[in-house]
Amino acid sequence: MATSDGFGRQVLRYLESTRNLVGCGGGAVGLGLHFAGLGGAWWPAVVAGLYGAGALLTPKRDPRPGPDPELTALAEYLATVPLPASAGVADLLAALRTVGPGPVPREIVRHRLPVAVAGYLRALTWRPWAGADAPDPEAELGREVRRLVAELD
Structure with a gap:
Protein backbone atom coordinates (compact mmCIF):
# COMPACT_ATOMS: atom_id res chain seq x y z
CA MET A 1 0.00 0.00 0.00
CA ALA A 2 1.30 3.41 -0.87
CA THR A 3 2.25 5.66 1.99
CA SER A 4 0.37 8.56 0.43
CA ASP A 5 -3.00 6.84 0.98
CA GLY A 6 -4.95 8.70 3.61
CA PHE A 7 -7.12 7.13 6.27
CA GLY A 8 -10.30 7.89 4.35
CA ARG A 9 -9.01 6.17 1.22
CA GLN A 10 -8.02 3.09 3.24
CA VAL A 11 -11.49 2.91 4.78
CA LEU A 12 -13.15 3.31 1.38
CA ARG A 13 -10.93 0.58 -0.08
CA TYR A 14 -11.97 -1.78 2.74
CA LEU A 15 -15.65 -0.94 2.34
CA GLU A 16 -15.39 -1.88 -1.35
CA SER A 17 -13.37 -5.04 -0.67
CA THR A 18 -14.54 -8.59 -1.21
CA ARG A 19 -13.90 -9.36 2.45
CA ASN A 20 -16.30 -6.67 3.62
CA LEU A 21 -18.98 -7.67 1.10
CA VAL A 22 -18.83 -11.35 2.12
CA GLY A 23 -18.94 -10.30 5.78
CA CYS A 24 -22.00 -8.15 5.09
CA GLY A 25 -23.63 -11.15 3.43
CA GLY A 26 -22.96 -13.18 6.57
CA GLY A 27 -24.39 -10.40 8.71
CA ALA A 28 -27.50 -10.33 6.52
CA VAL A 29 -27.92 -14.08 7.08
CA GLY A 30 -27.66 -13.38 10.83
CA LEU A 31 -30.41 -10.76 10.56
CA GLY A 32 -32.52 -13.22 8.60
CA LEU A 33 -32.10 -15.76 11.39
CA HIS A 34 -33.16 -13.12 13.93
CA PHE A 35 -36.30 -12.22 11.98
CA ALA A 36 -37.06 -15.95 11.64
CA GLY A 37 -37.13 -16.13 15.44
CA LEU A 38 -33.76 -17.84 15.92
CA GLY A 39 -30.91 -16.50 18.02
CA GLY A 40 -33.06 -14.93 20.73
CA ALA A 41 -31.34 -12.28 22.81
CA TRP A 42 -27.99 -13.26 21.30
CA TRP A 43 -28.88 -12.06 17.81
CA PRO A 44 -26.37 -9.15 17.81
CA ALA A 45 -23.57 -11.62 18.60
CA VAL A 46 -24.81 -13.95 15.87
CA VAL A 47 -24.84 -11.13 13.31
CA ALA A 48 -21.39 -9.92 14.35
CA GLY A 49 -20.03 -13.48 14.42
CA LEU A 50 -21.31 -14.27 10.94
CA TYR A 51 -19.94 -10.97 9.63
CA GLY A 52 -16.55 -11.68 11.23
CA ALA A 53 -16.48 -15.26 9.96
CA GLY A 54 -17.27 -14.15 6.42
CA ALA A 55 -14.71 -11.34 6.50
CA LEU A 56 -11.94 -13.43 8.07
CA LEU A 57 -12.44 -16.58 6.00
CA THR A 58 -12.48 -14.77 2.66
CA PRO A 59 -9.05 -15.06 1.07
CA LYS A 60 -7.18 -11.80 0.73
CA ARG A 61 -6.69 -10.66 -2.83
CA ASP A 62 -3.10 -9.96 -3.84
CA PRO A 63 -2.98 -6.17 -4.37
CA ARG A 64 0.17 -6.34 -6.49
CA PRO A 65 -0.58 -6.15 -10.18
CA GLY A 66 1.05 -8.40 -12.74
CA PRO A 67 4.14 -7.26 -14.58
CA ASP A 68 3.64 -4.29 -16.85
Missing part, protein backbone atom coordinates in the same frame (compact mmCIF):
# COMPACT_ATOMS: atom_id res chain seq x y z
CA PRO A 69 4.38 -5.43 -20.43
CA GLU A 70 5.60 -1.96 -21.45
CA LEU A 71 7.98 -1.80 -18.49
CA THR A 72 9.21 -5.32 -19.27
CA ALA A 73 9.86 -4.42 -22.91
CA LEU A 74 11.64 -1.20 -21.91
CA ALA A 75 13.82 -3.05 -19.38
CA GLU A 76 14.73 -5.66 -22.00
CA TYR A 77 15.72 -2.92 -24.44
CA LEU A 78 17.70 -0.99 -21.85
CA ALA A 79 19.63 -4.17 -21.00
CA THR A 80 21.07 -4.03 -24.54
CA VAL A 81 22.05 -0.35 -24.33
CA PRO A 82 25.46 0.57 -22.88
CA LEU A 83 24.26 2.73 -20.00
CA PRO A 84 26.55 3.80 -17.15
CA ALA A 85 25.74 2.12 -13.85
CA SER A 86 26.27 5.45 -12.11
CA ALA A 87 23.19 6.88 -13.84
CA GLY A 88 20.91 4.68 -11.71
CA VAL A 89 18.66 3.42 -14.49
CA ALA A 90 18.50 -0.05 -12.88
CA ASP A 91 17.33 1.54 -9.62
CA LEU A 92 14.66 3.50 -11.48
CA LEU A 93 13.40 0.33 -13.17
CA ALA A 94 13.25 -1.42 -9.79
CA ALA A 95 11.31 1.51 -8.33
CA LEU A 96 8.89 1.42 -11.26
CA ARG A 97 8.26 -2.29 -10.66
CA THR A 98 7.60 -1.61 -6.98
CA VAL A 99 5.26 1.34 -7.50
CA GLY A 100 3.04 -0.46 -10.00
CA PRO A 101 0.65 1.10 -12.50
CA GLY A 102 -0.47 4.70 -12.40
CA PRO A 103 -0.32 7.89 -14.43
CA VAL A 104 3.17 8.96 -13.29
CA PRO A 105 4.88 5.57 -13.86
CA ARG A 106 3.09 5.22 -17.20
CA GLU A 107 4.42 8.62 -18.33
CA ILE A 108 7.93 7.70 -17.21
CA VAL A 109 7.88 4.33 -18.99
CA ARG A 110 6.24 5.54 -22.20
CA HIS A 111 7.95 8.88 -22.63
CA ARG A 112 10.31 10.39 -20.10
CA LEU A 113 12.85 7.57 -19.60
CA PRO A 114 13.08 6.70 -23.33
CA VAL A 115 13.65 10.38 -24.14
CA ALA A 116 16.34 10.65 -21.46
CA VAL A 117 18.13 7.54 -22.77
CA ALA A 118 17.83 8.75 -26.38
CA GLY A 119 19.34 12.10 -25.34
CA TYR A 120 22.20 10.29 -23.64
CA LEU A 121 22.88 8.16 -26.73
CA ARG A 122 22.74 11.22 -29.02
CA ALA A 123 25.13 13.10 -26.75
CA LEU A 124 27.56 10.18 -26.88
CA THR A 125 27.38 10.14 -30.68
CA TRP A 126 28.12 13.85 -30.97
CA ARG A 127 30.65 14.02 -28.12
CA PRO A 128 33.72 14.30 -30.42
CA TRP A 129 32.29 17.45 -32.01
CA ALA A 130 30.66 18.92 -28.89
CA GLY A 131 33.69 20.71 -27.55
CA ALA A 132 35.34 20.79 -24.17
CA ASP A 133 32.64 22.86 -22.47
CA ALA A 134 29.77 20.46 -23.39
CA PRO A 135 27.88 18.89 -20.47
CA ASP A 136 28.81 15.35 -19.47
CA PRO A 137 26.18 12.94 -20.93
CA GLU A 138 26.50 10.52 -17.99
CA ALA A 139 25.90 13.30 -15.47
CA GLU A 140 22.92 14.60 -17.45
CA LEU A 141 21.34 11.12 -17.63
CA GLY A 142 21.97 10.57 -13.92
CA ARG A 143 20.37 13.91 -13.07
CA GLU A 144 17.28 13.10 -15.14
CA VAL A 145 16.98 9.60 -13.65
CA ARG A 146 17.19 11.02 -10.10
CA ARG A 147 14.46 13.51 -11.04
CA LEU A 148 12.26 10.64 -12.28
CA VAL A 149 12.87 8.60 -9.13
CA ALA A 150 11.88 11.62 -7.01
CA GLU A 151 8.59 11.86 -8.91
CA LEU A 152 7.72 8.30 -7.89
CA ASP A 153 7.93 9.11 -4.16
